[in-house]
Amino acid sequence: MKQLALFVSISFTLSAFAFNQPTIPLNWTTQYACAVDVPSRILANVVTTQYTDNMPASCIQRCDAAGFSYAGVEYSNECHCGTGLVGTPASAPVSDCNMTCTGDPTLSCGGSWRIQIYKSPALPPGWWGLQGCYLDTPDSPTFGSPIAHHTIDTNLDPINQCVPYCAHIGYPWFGVENGTDCQCSFGLAPGAQLRSQDECTSICPPPPGEGNENCGGFQRMLAYRFRPF
Known part of the structure:
Protein backbone atom coordinates (compact mmCIF):
# COMPACT_ATOMS: atom_id res chain seq x y z
CA MET A 1 0.00 0.00 0.00
CA LYS A 2 2.87 2.39 0.77
CA GLN A 3 4.41 1.64 -2.63
CA LEU A 4 1.10 2.45 -4.35
CA ALA A 5 0.82 5.75 -2.46
CA LEU A 6 4.37 6.67 -3.48
CA PHE A 7 3.60 5.89 -7.15
CA VAL A 8 0.44 8.02 -7.07
CA SER A 9 2.38 10.91 -5.49
CA ILE A 10 5.14 10.76 -8.12
CA SER A 11 2.64 10.53 -10.97
CA PHE A 12 0.77 13.59 -9.71
CA THR A 13 3.99 15.59 -9.42
CA LEU A 14 5.06 14.78 -12.98
CA SER A 15 1.63 15.46 -14.46
CA ALA A 16 1.59 18.87 -12.78
CA PHE A 17 4.31 19.94 -15.23
CA ALA A 18 2.84 18.27 -18.32
CA PHE A 19 1.81 21.52 -19.95
CA ASN A 20 0.83 21.76 -23.60
CA GLN A 21 3.25 23.34 -26.04
CA PRO A 22 2.23 26.96 -26.73
CA THR A 23 1.52 28.42 -30.15
CA ILE A 24 4.31 30.83 -31.14
CA PRO A 25 2.87 33.32 -33.68
CA LEU A 26 4.41 35.86 -36.09
CA ASN A 27 7.54 33.78 -36.76
CA TRP A 28 8.81 34.46 -33.25
CA THR A 29 10.98 31.79 -31.60
CA THR A 30 11.55 30.54 -28.07
CA GLN A 31 14.73 32.11 -26.71
CA TYR A 32 14.58 30.61 -23.19
CA ALA A 33 12.11 27.89 -22.24
CA CYS A 34 12.61 29.04 -18.65
CA ALA A 35 15.04 31.61 -17.27
CA VAL A 36 15.76 33.30 -13.96
CA ASP A 37 14.39 36.84 -13.72
CA VAL A 38 15.73 39.39 -11.22
CA PRO A 39 14.24 42.50 -9.58
CA SER A 40 16.10 44.76 -12.04
CA ARG A 41 14.69 42.60 -14.89
CA ILE A 42 16.57 40.70 -17.57
CA LEU A 43 14.67 42.23 -20.49
CA ALA A 44 16.03 45.61 -21.56
CA ASN A 45 13.66 48.61 -21.47
CA VAL A 46 11.02 46.28 -20.17
CA VAL A 47 7.32 47.12 -19.93
CA THR A 48 5.38 44.73 -17.70
CA THR A 49 1.59 44.42 -17.81
CA GLN A 50 -0.77 42.02 -16.06
CA TYR A 51 -3.52 40.42 -18.14
CA THR A 52 -6.41 38.15 -17.28
CA ASP A 53 -5.98 36.44 -20.67
CA ASN A 54 -2.19 36.12 -20.55
CA MET A 55 -0.42 33.35 -22.48
CA PRO A 56 2.65 33.23 -24.72
CA ALA A 57 0.78 33.87 -27.98
CA SER A 58 -1.20 36.87 -26.71
CA CYS A 59 1.88 38.35 -25.01
CA ILE A 60 3.93 38.00 -28.19
CA GLN A 61 1.20 39.64 -30.25
CA ARG A 62 0.96 42.55 -27.84
CA CYS A 63 4.72 43.08 -27.71
CA ASP A 64 5.03 42.80 -31.48
CA ALA A 65 2.25 45.33 -32.07
CA ALA A 66 4.03 47.75 -29.72
CA GLY A 67 7.30 47.40 -31.64
CA PHE A 68 9.21 45.30 -29.11
CA SER A 69 11.49 42.46 -30.19
CA TYR A 70 11.38 40.40 -26.98
CA ALA A 71 8.45 39.05 -25.00
CA GLY A 72 8.23 37.05 -21.80
CA VAL A 73 5.54 35.50 -19.65
CA GLU A 74 5.98 35.26 -15.88
CA TYR A 75 4.04 34.64 -12.68
CA SER A 76 0.94 33.48 -14.57
CA ASN A 77 -0.50 36.87 -15.54
CA GLU A 78 2.56 38.99 -16.39
CA CYS A 79 3.49 39.89 -19.97
CA HIS A 80 6.94 41.47 -20.31
CA CYS A 81 7.93 43.37 -23.48
CA GLY A 82 11.54 44.41 -24.06
CA THR A 83 14.04 45.54 -26.66
CA GLY A 84 16.75 43.03 -25.82
CA LEU A 85 18.44 41.07 -23.05
CA VAL A 86 20.42 42.50 -20.14
CA GLY A 87 23.50 40.31 -20.17
CA THR A 88 23.07 36.55 -20.48
CA PRO A 89 20.10 35.24 -18.47
CA ALA A 90 20.61 32.18 -16.32
CA SER A 91 18.62 29.23 -17.57
CA ALA A 92 16.31 27.49 -15.10
CA PRO A 93 14.80 24.01 -15.19
CA VAL A 94 11.64 23.96 -17.28
CA SER A 95 9.88 22.56 -14.21
CA ASP A 96 10.47 25.93 -12.49
CA CYS A 97 8.08 27.56 -14.98
CA ASN A 98 5.15 25.81 -13.35
CA MET A 99 2.44 28.48 -13.12
CA THR A 100 -0.58 28.19 -15.39
CA CYS A 101 -1.44 31.02 -17.79
CA THR A 102 -4.45 33.11 -16.86
CA GLY A 103 -5.58 32.85 -20.48
CA ASP A 104 -5.16 29.05 -20.79
CA PRO A 105 -4.56 26.77 -17.79
CA THR A 106 -3.11 24.06 -20.05
CA LEU A 107 -0.11 26.31 -20.78
CA SER A 108 2.72 27.45 -18.52
CA CYS A 109 3.42 31.15 -17.95
CA GLY A 110 6.64 31.21 -15.97
CA GLY A 111 6.74 31.16 -12.21
CA SER A 112 8.00 33.17 -9.26
CA TRP A 113 11.02 35.01 -10.74
CA ARG A 114 10.95 32.56 -13.62
CA ILE A 115 10.25 33.79 -17.15
CA GLN A 116 9.72 32.20 -20.56
CA ILE A 117 11.36 34.42 -23.19
CA TYR A 118 10.50 34.74 -26.88
CA LYS A 119 12.27 36.68 -29.64
CA SER A 120 10.97 38.27 -32.82
CA PRO A 121 12.63 37.75 -36.23
CA ALA A 122 13.42 41.50 -36.37
CA LEU A 123 16.79 42.40 -37.86
CA PRO A 124 19.53 43.78 -35.59
CA PRO A 125 20.83 47.35 -36.02
Missing part, protein backbone atom coordinates in the same frame (compact mmCIF):
# COMPACT_ATOMS: atom_id res chain seq x y z
CA GLY A 126 22.41 47.90 -39.41
CA TRP A 127 22.22 49.80 -42.67
CA TRP A 128 20.55 49.34 -46.06
CA GLY A 129 22.59 49.57 -49.26
CA LEU A 130 21.10 50.25 -52.69
CA GLN A 131 21.65 47.27 -54.99
CA GLY A 132 20.28 48.78 -58.20
CA CYS A 133 17.24 49.11 -60.45
CA TYR A 134 15.65 45.80 -61.47
CA LEU A 135 13.01 44.67 -63.92
CA ASP A 136 9.92 43.49 -62.01
CA THR A 137 7.28 41.71 -64.08
CA PRO A 138 5.25 38.51 -63.54
CA ASP A 139 7.60 36.66 -65.89
CA SER A 140 10.78 38.26 -64.54
CA PRO A 141 10.34 39.20 -60.87
CA THR A 142 12.98 41.03 -58.88
CA PHE A 143 12.52 39.08 -55.67
CA GLY A 144 12.02 35.44 -54.86
CA SER A 145 8.79 34.88 -52.88
CA PRO A 146 8.30 38.54 -51.94
CA ILE A 147 5.86 39.79 -49.35
CA ALA A 148 3.97 42.69 -50.90
CA HIS A 149 3.18 45.65 -48.68
CA HIS A 150 1.25 48.48 -50.27
CA THR A 151 1.92 51.77 -48.55
CA ILE A 152 -1.07 53.72 -47.32
CA ASP A 153 0.31 56.53 -45.16
CA THR A 154 0.60 59.58 -47.40
CA ASN A 155 2.64 61.42 -44.74
CA LEU A 156 5.57 59.04 -45.21
CA ASP A 157 7.28 58.06 -48.44
CA PRO A 158 7.43 54.34 -49.31
CA ILE A 159 11.10 53.98 -48.32
CA ASN A 160 10.46 55.35 -44.82
CA GLN A 161 7.60 52.89 -44.47
CA CYS A 162 9.29 49.96 -46.17
CA VAL A 163 12.48 49.91 -44.08
CA PRO A 164 10.88 49.42 -40.63
CA TYR A 165 8.23 47.09 -42.01
CA CYS A 166 10.70 44.67 -43.64
CA ALA A 167 13.20 44.96 -40.77
CA HIS A 168 10.53 44.18 -38.19
CA ILE A 169 9.51 40.93 -39.87
CA GLY A 170 13.14 39.91 -40.46
CA TYR A 171 13.50 40.27 -44.24
CA PRO A 172 16.98 41.48 -45.33
CA TRP A 173 15.90 42.82 -48.74
CA PHE A 174 13.34 45.45 -49.63
CA GLY A 175 12.33 47.20 -52.81
CA VAL A 176 10.20 50.17 -53.82
CA GLU A 177 8.35 50.34 -57.10
CA ASN A 178 6.10 52.65 -59.10
CA GLY A 179 6.32 55.40 -56.51
CA THR A 180 4.07 53.74 -53.94
CA ASP A 181 4.76 50.03 -53.53
CA CYS A 182 7.02 48.21 -51.06
CA GLN A 183 8.13 44.57 -51.13
CA CYS A 184 10.19 42.51 -48.67
CA SER A 185 12.17 39.39 -49.51
CA PHE A 186 15.01 37.09 -48.49
CA GLY A 187 16.81 37.69 -51.78
CA LEU A 188 16.77 38.25 -55.52
CA ALA A 189 14.90 35.84 -57.75
CA PRO A 190 17.03 33.59 -60.00
CA GLY A 191 17.84 35.51 -63.15
CA ALA A 192 16.76 38.89 -61.77
CA GLN A 193 17.51 41.48 -64.44
CA LEU A 194 19.45 44.59 -63.50
CA ARG A 195 18.45 47.66 -65.51
CA SER A 196 19.69 51.21 -65.90
CA GLN A 197 19.21 53.46 -62.90
CA ASP A 198 17.46 55.92 -65.25
CA GLU A 199 14.51 53.52 -65.42
CA CYS A 200 13.81 53.90 -61.68
CA THR A 201 12.91 57.59 -61.54
CA SER A 202 9.34 57.57 -60.25
CA ILE A 203 9.19 60.10 -57.43
CA CYS A 204 8.17 58.96 -53.97
CA PRO A 205 5.21 60.81 -52.48
CA PRO A 206 7.27 63.08 -50.19
CA PRO A 207 6.19 64.18 -46.72
CA PRO A 208 5.22 67.87 -46.64
CA GLY A 209 8.27 70.12 -46.86
CA GLU A 210 10.74 67.40 -47.84
CA GLY A 211 12.63 66.91 -51.10
CA ASN A 212 12.05 64.34 -53.81
CA GLU A 213 13.29 60.75 -53.67
CA ASN A 214 13.16 58.04 -56.34
CA CYS A 215 10.92 55.04 -55.74
CA GLY A 216 11.45 52.80 -58.74
CA GLY A 217 9.17 52.97 -61.76
CA PHE A 218 6.50 51.04 -63.65
CA GLN A 219 7.64 47.41 -63.39
CA ARG A 220 10.98 48.70 -62.17
CA MET A 221 12.15 48.18 -58.60
CA LEU A 222 14.86 49.89 -56.60
CA ALA A 223 16.25 47.07 -54.45
CA TYR A 224 18.07 47.48 -51.12
CA ARG A 225 19.95 44.93 -49.00
CA PHE A 226 20.49 44.93 -45.25
CA ARG A 227 23.95 44.78 -43.68
CA PRO A 228 24.41 44.52 -39.89
CA PHE A 229 26.72 46.98 -38.13
Whole structure:
Protein backbone atom coordinates (compact mmCIF):
# COMPACT_ATOMS: atom_id res chain seq x y z
CA MET A 1 0.00 0.00 0.00
CA LYS A 2 2.87 2.39 0.77
CA GLN A 3 4.41 1.64 -2.63
CA LEU A 4 1.10 2.45 -4.35
CA ALA A 5 0.82 5.75 -2.46
CA LEU A 6 4.37 6.67 -3.48
CA PHE A 7 3.60 5.89 -7.15
CA VAL A 8 0.44 8.02 -7.07
CA SER A 9 2.38 10.91 -5.49
CA ILE A 10 5.14 10.76 -8.12
CA SER A 11 2.64 10.53 -10.97
CA PHE A 12 0.77 13.59 -9.71
CA THR A 13 3.99 15.59 -9.42
CA LEU A 14 5.06 14.78 -12.98
CA SER A 15 1.63 15.46 -14.46
CA ALA A 16 1.59 18.87 -12.78
CA PHE A 17 4.31 19.94 -15.23
CA ALA A 18 2.84 18.27 -18.32
CA PHE A 19 1.81 21.52 -19.95
CA ASN A 20 0.83 21.76 -23.60
CA GLN A 21 3.25 23.34 -26.04
CA PRO A 22 2.23 26.96 -26.73
CA THR A 23 1.52 28.42 -30.15
CA ILE A 24 4.31 30.83 -31.14
CA PRO A 25 2.87 33.32 -33.68
CA LEU A 26 4.41 35.86 -36.09
CA ASN A 27 7.54 33.78 -36.76
CA TRP A 28 8.81 34.46 -33.25
CA THR A 29 10.98 31.79 -31.60
CA THR A 30 11.55 30.54 -28.07
CA GLN A 31 14.73 32.11 -26.71
CA TYR A 32 14.58 30.61 -23.19
CA ALA A 33 12.11 27.89 -22.24
CA CYS A 34 12.61 29.04 -18.65
CA ALA A 35 15.04 31.61 -17.27
CA VAL A 36 15.76 33.30 -13.96
CA ASP A 37 14.39 36.84 -13.72
CA VAL A 38 15.73 39.39 -11.22
CA PRO A 39 14.24 42.50 -9.58
CA SER A 40 16.10 44.76 -12.04
CA ARG A 41 14.69 42.60 -14.89
CA ILE A 42 16.57 40.70 -17.57
CA LEU A 43 14.67 42.23 -20.49
CA ALA A 44 16.03 45.61 -21.56
CA ASN A 45 13.66 48.61 -21.47
CA VAL A 46 11.02 46.28 -20.17
CA VAL A 47 7.32 47.12 -19.93
CA THR A 48 5.38 44.73 -17.70
CA THR A 49 1.59 44.42 -17.81
CA GLN A 50 -0.77 42.02 -16.06
CA TYR A 51 -3.52 40.42 -18.14
CA THR A 52 -6.41 38.15 -17.28
CA ASP A 53 -5.98 36.44 -20.67
CA ASN A 54 -2.19 36.12 -20.55
CA MET A 55 -0.42 33.35 -22.48
CA PRO A 56 2.65 33.23 -24.72
CA ALA A 57 0.78 33.87 -27.98
CA SER A 58 -1.20 36.87 -26.71
CA CYS A 59 1.88 38.35 -25.01
CA ILE A 60 3.93 38.00 -28.19
CA GLN A 61 1.20 39.64 -30.25
CA ARG A 62 0.96 42.55 -27.84
CA CYS A 63 4.72 43.08 -27.71
CA ASP A 64 5.03 42.80 -31.48
CA ALA A 65 2.25 45.33 -32.07
CA ALA A 66 4.03 47.75 -29.72
CA GLY A 67 7.30 47.40 -31.64
CA PHE A 68 9.21 45.30 -29.11
CA SER A 69 11.49 42.46 -30.19
CA TYR A 70 11.38 40.40 -26.98
CA ALA A 71 8.45 39.05 -25.00
CA GLY A 72 8.23 37.05 -21.80
CA VAL A 73 5.54 35.50 -19.65
CA GLU A 74 5.98 35.26 -15.88
CA TYR A 75 4.04 34.64 -12.68
CA SER A 76 0.94 33.48 -14.57
CA ASN A 77 -0.50 36.87 -15.54
CA GLU A 78 2.56 38.99 -16.39
CA CYS A 79 3.49 39.89 -19.97
CA HIS A 80 6.94 41.47 -20.31
CA CYS A 81 7.93 43.37 -23.48
CA GLY A 82 11.54 44.41 -24.06
CA THR A 83 14.04 45.54 -26.66
CA GLY A 84 16.75 43.03 -25.82
CA LEU A 85 18.44 41.07 -23.05
CA VAL A 86 20.42 42.50 -20.14
CA GLY A 87 23.50 40.31 -20.17
CA THR A 88 23.07 36.55 -20.48
CA PRO A 89 20.10 35.24 -18.47
CA ALA A 90 20.61 32.18 -16.32
CA SER A 91 18.62 29.23 -17.57
CA ALA A 92 16.31 27.49 -15.10
CA PRO A 93 14.80 24.01 -15.19
CA VAL A 94 11.64 23.96 -17.28
CA SER A 95 9.88 22.56 -14.21
CA ASP A 96 10.47 25.93 -12.49
CA CYS A 97 8.08 27.56 -14.98
CA ASN A 98 5.15 25.81 -13.35
CA MET A 99 2.44 28.48 -13.12
CA THR A 100 -0.58 28.19 -15.39
CA CYS A 101 -1.44 31.02 -17.79
CA THR A 102 -4.45 33.11 -16.86
CA GLY A 103 -5.58 32.85 -20.48
CA ASP A 104 -5.16 29.05 -20.79
CA PRO A 105 -4.56 26.77 -17.79
CA THR A 106 -3.11 24.06 -20.05
CA LEU A 107 -0.11 26.31 -20.78
CA SER A 108 2.72 27.45 -18.52
CA CYS A 109 3.42 31.15 -17.95
CA GLY A 110 6.64 31.21 -15.97
CA GLY A 111 6.74 31.16 -12.21
CA SER A 112 8.00 33.17 -9.26
CA TRP A 113 11.02 35.01 -10.74
CA ARG A 114 10.95 32.56 -13.62
CA ILE A 115 10.25 33.79 -17.15
CA GLN A 116 9.72 32.20 -20.56
CA ILE A 117 11.36 34.42 -23.19
CA TYR A 118 10.50 34.74 -26.88
CA LYS A 119 12.27 36.68 -29.64
CA SER A 120 10.97 38.27 -32.82
CA PRO A 121 12.63 37.75 -36.23
CA ALA A 122 13.42 41.50 -36.37
CA LEU A 123 16.79 42.40 -37.86
CA PRO A 124 19.53 43.78 -35.59
CA PRO A 125 20.83 47.35 -36.02
CA GLY A 126 22.41 47.90 -39.41
CA TRP A 127 22.22 49.80 -42.67
CA TRP A 128 20.55 49.34 -46.06
CA GLY A 129 22.59 49.57 -49.26
CA LEU A 130 21.10 50.25 -52.69
CA GLN A 131 21.65 47.27 -54.99
CA GLY A 132 20.28 48.78 -58.20
CA CYS A 133 17.24 49.11 -60.45
CA TYR A 134 15.65 45.80 -61.47
CA LEU A 135 13.01 44.67 -63.92
CA ASP A 136 9.92 43.49 -62.01
CA THR A 137 7.28 41.71 -64.08
CA PRO A 138 5.25 38.51 -63.54
CA ASP A 139 7.60 36.66 -65.89
CA SER A 140 10.78 38.26 -64.54
CA PRO A 141 10.34 39.20 -60.87
CA THR A 142 12.98 41.03 -58.88
CA PHE A 143 12.52 39.08 -55.67
CA GLY A 144 12.02 35.44 -54.86
CA SER A 145 8.79 34.88 -52.88
CA PRO A 146 8.30 38.54 -51.94
CA ILE A 147 5.86 39.79 -49.35
CA ALA A 148 3.97 42.69 -50.90
CA HIS A 149 3.18 45.65 -48.68
CA HIS A 150 1.25 48.48 -50.27
CA THR A 151 1.92 51.77 -48.55
CA ILE A 152 -1.07 53.72 -47.32
CA ASP A 153 0.31 56.53 -45.16
CA THR A 154 0.60 59.58 -47.40
CA ASN A 155 2.64 61.42 -44.74
CA LEU A 156 5.57 59.04 -45.21
CA ASP A 157 7.28 58.06 -48.44
CA PRO A 158 7.43 54.34 -49.31
CA ILE A 159 11.10 53.98 -48.32
CA ASN A 160 10.46 55.35 -44.82
CA GLN A 161 7.60 52.89 -44.47
CA CYS A 162 9.29 49.96 -46.17
CA VAL A 163 12.48 49.91 -44.08
CA PRO A 164 10.88 49.42 -40.63
CA TYR A 165 8.23 47.09 -42.01
CA CYS A 166 10.70 44.67 -43.64
CA ALA A 167 13.20 44.96 -40.77
CA HIS A 168 10.53 44.18 -38.19
CA ILE A 169 9.51 40.93 -39.87
CA GLY A 170 13.14 39.91 -40.46
CA TYR A 171 13.50 40.27 -44.24
CA PRO A 172 16.98 41.48 -45.33
CA TRP A 173 15.90 42.82 -48.74
CA PHE A 174 13.34 45.45 -49.63
CA GLY A 175 12.33 47.20 -52.81
CA VAL A 176 10.20 50.17 -53.82
CA GLU A 177 8.35 50.34 -57.10
CA ASN A 178 6.10 52.65 -59.10
CA GLY A 179 6.32 55.40 -56.51
CA THR A 180 4.07 53.74 -53.94
CA ASP A 181 4.76 50.03 -53.53
CA CYS A 182 7.02 48.21 -51.06
CA GLN A 183 8.13 44.57 -51.13
CA CYS A 184 10.19 42.51 -48.67
CA SER A 185 12.17 39.39 -49.51
CA PHE A 186 15.01 37.09 -48.49
CA GLY A 187 16.81 37.69 -51.78
CA LEU A 188 16.77 38.25 -55.52
CA ALA A 189 14.90 35.84 -57.75
CA PRO A 190 17.03 33.59 -60.00
CA GLY A 191 17.84 35.51 -63.15
CA ALA A 192 16.76 38.89 -61.77
CA GLN A 193 17.51 41.48 -64.44
CA LEU A 194 19.45 44.59 -63.50
CA ARG A 195 18.45 47.66 -65.51
CA SER A 196 19.69 51.21 -65.90
CA GLN A 197 19.21 53.46 -62.90
CA ASP A 198 17.46 55.92 -65.25
CA GLU A 199 14.51 53.52 -65.42
CA CYS A 200 13.81 53.90 -61.68
CA THR A 201 12.91 57.59 -61.54
CA SER A 202 9.34 57.57 -60.25
CA ILE A 203 9.19 60.10 -57.43
CA CYS A 204 8.17 58.96 -53.97
CA PRO A 205 5.21 60.81 -52.48
CA PRO A 206 7.27 63.08 -50.19
CA PRO A 207 6.19 64.18 -46.72
CA PRO A 208 5.22 67.87 -46.64
CA GLY A 209 8.27 70.12 -46.86
CA GLU A 210 10.74 67.40 -47.84
CA GLY A 211 12.63 66.91 -51.10
CA ASN A 212 12.05 64.34 -53.81
CA GLU A 213 13.29 60.75 -53.67
CA ASN A 214 13.16 58.04 -56.34
CA CYS A 215 10.92 55.04 -55.74
CA GLY A 216 11.45 52.80 -58.74
CA GLY A 217 9.17 52.97 -61.76
CA PHE A 218 6.50 51.04 -63.65
CA GLN A 219 7.64 47.41 -63.39
CA ARG A 220 10.98 48.70 -62.17
CA MET A 221 12.15 48.18 -58.60
CA LEU A 222 14.86 49.89 -56.60
CA ALA A 223 16.25 47.07 -54.45
CA TYR A 224 18.07 47.48 -51.12
CA ARG A 225 19.95 44.93 -49.00
CA PHE A 226 20.49 44.93 -45.25
CA ARG A 227 23.95 44.78 -43.68
CA PRO A 228 24.41 44.52 -39.89
CA PHE A 229 26.72 46.98 -38.13
